[in-house]
Amino acid sequence: MKDIIRRSPVVFNKTPIKTEKRGDWTVVRAYENEGQGPFLVDLSHKTRWDLQDEDLDRLKPWDITIPNVPGEAVFKNDMLINRMNATQASIWNMDGSDITEPDNPAYTETTDATVCLALLGKNILSIAEKVSSLDFSESEKPDPCLFQGPFNHVPCQSIMVDKSSEDACLLLTCSRGYARDMIHGLLEAGSEFKLEPAGEAVFSNWLKNRMQKT
Secondary structure (H helix, E strand, C coil): CCCCCECCCCCCCCCEEEEEEECCEEEEEEECCCCCCCEEEECCCCCEEEEECCCHHHCCHHHCCCCCCCCEEEEECCEEEEEEECCEEEEEECCCCCCCCCCCCCEEECHHHEEEEEEECCCHHHHHHHHCCCCCCCCCCCCCEEEEEEECCEEEEEEEEECCCCCCEEEEEEEHHHHHHHHHHHHHHCHHHCCEEECHHHHHHHHHHHHHHC
8 A cells, every 4th residue: 555645736946954744744844045034834734624514603613613704713722714604614724733624524624625825924915915906904804814815816715814014924725726826926026025935834933922922
């Protein structure tokens, strides 16, 4: 029996200097010359689900209450849950631990079908403005919040987790087939701000600092 190998659709033109075997994935923890930020991080190995049910409010994934209003999101216990519409939500396991999916047909894993990226650090709002007409700086929306619409001309779910200037974080996911164009567009848009690819460790450190603050 052959071992299963799962590969991210994201390819950066940089040399990995630290990798980690995690289940069926080889995760890049660090690249050479990552710079001081802002950063573009591949999180495609983080497990994600689509949740659909005609009575979505009756479900509490991993004991977390799903937000009532479309566009609202909750980030709790390293799980990000985004309310998409009356009957649909998306769930992202952001710490990357191996957790058991509920035995319920309402859950569909989308990890292998999609790409997941993080924009971290200063100037990411300025970068996002260059590739999307969505207003990620909208002050009336509390963090985290979900935006659905084109990003770099690609249909995306985008979650503004933290819009603060120093530690800003924007997460986004789209169909796996768009990975190459998405990476190219973001790095080109972010070149004036010295946007660089970075390994998962950069996101892990950001997540750890966020948990300490909350």
